[in-house]
Amino acid sequence: MDNLIGLIEKxxxxxxxxxxGIIFLIGELLSKTIFRSKIPGSAIAIFLGLLLGxxxxxxxxxxxxxxGISLFAGIGLLGGSMFRDFTIVxxxxxxxxELIRKxxxxxxxxxxxxxxxxxxxxxxxxxxxxxxxxxxxxxxxAGACTYxxxxxxxxxxxxxxxxxxxxxAIGVVKTIAVTIFTPIAAKRIGLKSPxxxxxxxxxxxxxxxxxxxxxxxxxxxxxxxxxxxTFYTGVGCLLxxxxxxxxxNFVF
Amino acid sequence: MTIYGVALLAISFLLGQWMGSLLGDWLGIxxxxxxxxxxxxxxxxxxxxxxxxxxxTSEMTGGIAFWSxxxxxxxxxxxxxxxxxxxxxSGSLALVAGIIPVLASxxxxxxxxxxxxxxxxx
Numbered sequence: 001m002d003n004l005i006g007l008i009e010k011x012x013x014x015x016x017x018x019x020x021g022i023i024f025l026i027g028e029l030l031s032k033t034i035f036r037s038k039i040p041g042s043a044i045a046i047f048l049g050l051l052l053g054x055x056x057x058x059x060x061x062x063x064x065x066x067x068g069i070s071l072f073a074g075i076g077l078l079g080g081s082m083f084r085d086f087t088i089v090x091x092x093x094x095x096x097x098e099l100i101r102k103x104x105x106x107x108x109x110x111x112x113x114x115x116x117x118x119x120x121x122x123x124x125x126x127x128x129x130x131x132x133x134x135x136x137x138x139x140x141x142a143g144a145c146t147y148x149x150x151x152x153x154x155x156x157x158x159x160x161x162x163x164x165x166x167x168x169a170i171g172v173v174k175t176i177a178v179t180i181f182t183p184i185a186a187k188r189i190g191l192k193s194p195x196x197x198x199x200x201x202x203x204x205x206x207x208x209x210x211x212x213x214x215x216x217x218x219x220x221x222x223x224x225x226x227x228x229x230t231f232y233t234g235v236g237c238l239l240x241x242x243x244x245x246x247x248x249n250f251v252f
Numbered sequence: 253m254t255i256y257g258v259a260l261l262a263i264s265f266l267l268g269q270w271m272g273s274l275l276g277d278w279l280g281i282x283x284x285x286x287x288x289x290x291x292x293x294x295x296x297x298x299x300x301x302x303x304x305x306x307x308x309t310s311e312m313t314g315g316i317a318f319w320s321x322x323x324x325x326x327x328x329x330x331x332x333x334x335x336x337x338x339x340x341x342s343g344s345l346a347l348v349a350g351i352i353p354v355l356a357s358x359x360x361x362x363x364x365x366x367x368x369x370x371x372x373x374x
Contacts, residue, residue, distance in 0.1 A: 016329060017325075019329075020325045020328050020329050021325070023328055023332075024324075024325060024328065042324050042328075045324075045328050046324075046327060046328055046331050047331075048328075049327075049328040049329070049330070049331030049332040050331045050332070050334065050336055051336075052331075052332040053331055053332045053333060053334045053335075053336040053337075054336040054337055054340065056332065056333075057335060057336055057337030057338070058337055063335045063338065064333050064335065065331075065332050065333040065334050065335060065336055065337075066332045066333060067332070067333035072332075075329045075332050075333055076329075076333040078325075078326060078329040079326060079327075079328070079329030079330030079331070079332060079333045080330075080333070083322075083326045083329075084326055084327070084330055085265065085269070085287070085288050085291075086261070086262075086265055086319060087319050087320060087322050087323040087326045088288055088292075088323065089261065089264060089265050089268065089288060089291040089292050089295055090261055090295075090316050090317075090319035090320035090322075090323065091292075091320040091323055092291075092292035092293075092295045092296050092320075093295065093299065093313070093316045093317060093320050094320065095292065095296060097293070097296045097297070097300070100293075105368075106368050106369060109364070109368050110364055110368075113360070113364060114357060117353065117356060117357060117360060118353045118357070121349075121352060121353040121356055122349050122353060125345065125348055125349045125352060126345065126349065129344075129345045140345070140349060143349070144349050144350070144353050148283065149283075152281070152282060152283060165342075166342060166343075166345065166346060168335075169335075169338055169339050169342035169346040169350075170342075170345070170346050170349045170350045171350070172334060172335055172336070172338070172339035172350070173339045173340075173342075173346055173347055173349075173350025173351060174350040174351075174353070174354055175334065176334070176336065176339060176350070177350055177351045177354040178354055179331065181354060181355070181358065185358050189358055189361045189362050190361075190362055190365060191361075195365075195369060196365055196369075199361070199364060199365060199368075199369075200361065203357050203360075203361060203364065204354070204357060207288065208327070208330055208334075211323070211327055212327045212330070212331065215323065215324045215327055219323075219324065222323065223292060226288060226289075226292070227288075227289045227292050227293075228289070230272075230286050230287065230288035230289040231285060231286040231289055233283055233284075234272070234275070234276060234279075234281070234283050234284060234285025234286055235285070237276075237281040237282070237283040237285075238279055238281050238285075
């Protein structure tokens with residue numbers, strides 16, 4: 001047995017492939033039996049992933065979900081930013097460059113609307129929760145954008161480490177919320193064409209959430225959502241600690 | 253050769269990420285601005301160019317297609333390695349500020365599409 005565990009720890013990524021394959025299989029089976037194929041297997045598998053992330057975090061008392069348990073460290077490598085971005089780029093194989101060019105300005109508008117909307121609501125909620133200083137408000141508003149914009153903004157405007165940690169947590173909740181709600185809401189909000197996926201990616205921004213949510217909705221939309229979502233964090237990091245912070249500083 | 257397709261994907265990825273980080277540096281922020289988006293555009297242009305030169309074989313396409321199909325499994329692995337525990341237990345503001353703006357965006361989304369979609373303007 002020790003032999004096997006040693007072998008798995010040495011070949012973590014390979015074991016990760018096996019684990020994800022099993023999770024996917026369970027997701028498909030649940031989809032077919034309990035949900036009568038109304039919810040796609042991939043959506044259930046992603047949800048199971050989140051559940052394992054929660055349980056793994058409880059078990060290992062760490063920050064990396066199930067990857068915090070050394071036996072499952074390979075899942076963290078497989079789910080890390082390198083493979084995530086590499087496979088997202090590969091989805092461009094099925095995308096139409098002409099469509100992306102045509103919907104470019106729609107993407108740009110939704111990007112700006114999305115960042116402003118998330119930031120303002122984040123700031124208002126922080127205000128309602130009793131925060132009154134510009135640095136904390138700005139950091140929490142930035143965290144509502146993504147879990148990367150939050151800490152970068154917090155460091156730039158000199159927010160306390162508690163507020164920065166909170167902004168990361170808000171960003172992770174956002175990613176999870178987008179993952180879960182996208183397939184549920186897709187039909188009702190008219191998310192079905194490449195153009196709408198580009199606008200959606202720009203508005204929601206969280207690359208992981210948009211990618212996971214669209215994957216569970218319609219995998220052919222993933223490249224269009226990803227191509228705009230990838231600009232969100234960068235533009236957020238540009239606007240939050242500068243223009244938005246100046247405005248907040250002026251108000252408070 | 254399958255590896256040519258994977259190599260095309262790899263060079264597009266690296267060039268795109270490089271461009272994204274250069275753009276981030278140029279803007280003076282410690283973040284990658286649009287690296288994945290640039291990489292996707294490089295991949296599409298590279299593929300187009302090879303198709304026109306009649307050098308894009310189905311094996312090469314297969315080398316890229318494999319990775320694009322691995323996309324959902326990677327997302328599952330990513331979900332399993334998120335810090336879900338602290339996200340759920342960071343108190344009410346984390347949950348509210350993470351969820352409310354997402355719901356608001358879902359409400360605003362059809363309006364944006366109606367207002368700005370080029371299709372409605374001809």
